[in-house]
Amino acid sequence: MNNELPSPFWKWQFASDNVAPMCPEAMEAMNQANADWSPSYGDDPWTQRAKQRIQDFFETDCSIYFVFSGSAANAMTLSHYCQPYHAVICSPTGHVVTDEASGPEFFIGGGKLIHVDGPHGKVDPEGIEPVFVRGHDIHSPKPRVLSVTQTTEMGGVYTPEELNRLGAIARRRDLVFHMDGARFFNAVEALGVAPRAITWEVGVDALSLGATKNGGPLCEAIVFFNQEGLEEMEWRRKMGGQLASKQRYLSAPFHALMQPQVWSRNARHANTCARQLVDGLAEIEGITLRFPVEANAVFIRMPEPLAQGLWDKGWHFYPFSEVDAYRLMCSWNTDTDAIQAFLADAQELAGRVC
Numbered sequence: 001m002n003n004e005l006p007s008p009f010w011k012w013q014f015a016s017d018n019v020a021p022m023c024p025e026a027m028e029a030m031n032q033a034n035a036d037w038s039p040s041y042g043d044d045p046w047t048q049r050a051k052q053r054i055q056d057f058f059e060t061d062c063s064i065y066f067v068f069s070g071s072a073a074n075a076m077t078l079s080h081y082c083q084p085y086h087a088v089i090c091s092p093t094g095h096v097v098t099d100e101a102s103g104p105e106f107f108i109g110g111g112k113l114i115h116v117d118g119p120h121g122k123v124d125p126e127g128i129e130p131v132f133v134r135g136h137d138i139h140s141p142k143p144r145v146l147s148v149t150q151t152t153e154m155g156g157v158y159t160p161e162e163l164n165r166l167g168a169i170a171r172r173r174d175l176v177f178h179m180d181g182a183r184f185f186n187a188v189e190a191l192g193v194a195p196r197a198i199t200w201e202v203g204v205d206a207l208s209l210g211a212t213k214n215g216g217p218l219c220e221a222i223v224f225f226n227q228e229g230l231e232e233m234e235w236r237r238k239m240g241g242q243l244a245s246k247q248r249y250l251s252a253p254f255h256a257l258m259q260p261q262v263w264s265r266n267a268r269h270a271n272t273c274a275r276q277l278v279d280g281l282a283e284i285e286g287i288t289l290r291f292p293v294e295a296n297a298v299f300i301r302m303p304e305p306l307a308q309g310l311w312d313k314g315w316h317f318y319p320f321s322e323v324d325a326y327r328l329m330c331s332w333n334t335d336t337d338a339i340q341a342f343l344a345d346a347q348e349l350a351g352r353v354c
């Protein structure tokens with residue numbers, strides 16, 4: 001049966017956007033960077049050019065640090081701002097909470113993640129003030145950072161207005177405003193706004209900018225719009241094992257992805273595929289939508305036998321028990337034939353089990 005499929009992992013493609021390979025431009029940049037000797041530890045021309053493109057993208061001066069993973073970007077950033085007695089306000093479904101094995105707390109050397117829930121994986125602005133009210137002054141951890149995820153882990157997209165409101169609260173409460181942008185490009189594409197309109201213009205101080213899920217190999221950038229106090233950031237990155245000696249292999253593909261026609265094409269394809277997938281799923285008996293689809297993630301509810309049937313047919317996707325749903329992700333190279341095949345299988349199974 002598997003012999004008929006285009007690849008042994010073809011039915012894995014909805015499992016995550018990181019099952020996708022690198023896009024051709026990123027691969028080509030790797031090859032170019034590999035054509036010659038190069039200064040190491042970031043003193044190479046690729047790193048300089050990639051930083052310039054990121055600055056152009058955000059239309060502002062900013063400090064940029066390339067790292068290997070999104071978890072590292074978050075941990076390095078949060079530990080830069082926090083003392084061990086500090087707290088980070090974030091969603092209970094945030095990657096920093098559920099998927100980083102306490103990396104933020106470890107690098108902070110203590111620290112606490114205070115959960116503020118909200119719809120669609122967002123932090124509800126109304127939930128922030130109570131954190132300050134219920135605290136016991138110096139007896140409680142001191143809130144220091146407000147961290148949001150764009151797009152959220154549940155596939156939600158914060159609008160500029162929502163971020164503006166959160167930014168205003170952060171300013172009023174003297175909180176650093178951090179954004180986990182592992183899927184930032186999907187959000188920009190979904191909103192159709194300038195990247196500055198959802199970052200520094202609404203008060204974001206620091207962004208973990210993800211290229212891996214946009215078609216990169218393994219390259220993420222910490223972008224500091226607020227450049228105060230960064231004198232020792234280089235040491236923090238080095239201590240965290242995140243200073244790449246052959247940094248050109250992070251920055252060259254990043255440089256390639258920062259071309260407007262590349263990042264936007266990749267993000268648009270992922271978002272469009274999620275839309276196609278959900279439109280098809282909506283027609284199938286027994287399947288309901290758990291969250292509105294705003295970017296490249298689809299969250300659905302379905303009877304357990306239907307999910308099991310799809311797994312038995314070889315499809316890979318994950319249950320997200322904390323939100324009582326199954327997640328299907330689309331990526332820059334989701335195969336539209338796979339969408340049709342998945343829908344056909346779901347339709348056929350639903351006829352039997354629903």
Ligand SMILES: *Cc1c(COP(=O)(O)O)cnc(C)c1O
Pocket residue numbers: 068069070071072095096149152153180182183212
């Ligand atoms: C994928 C992801 C990251 C980064 O994960 P790594 O595996 O550490 O690269 C960070 N935040 C969110 C929301 C993600 O989805």
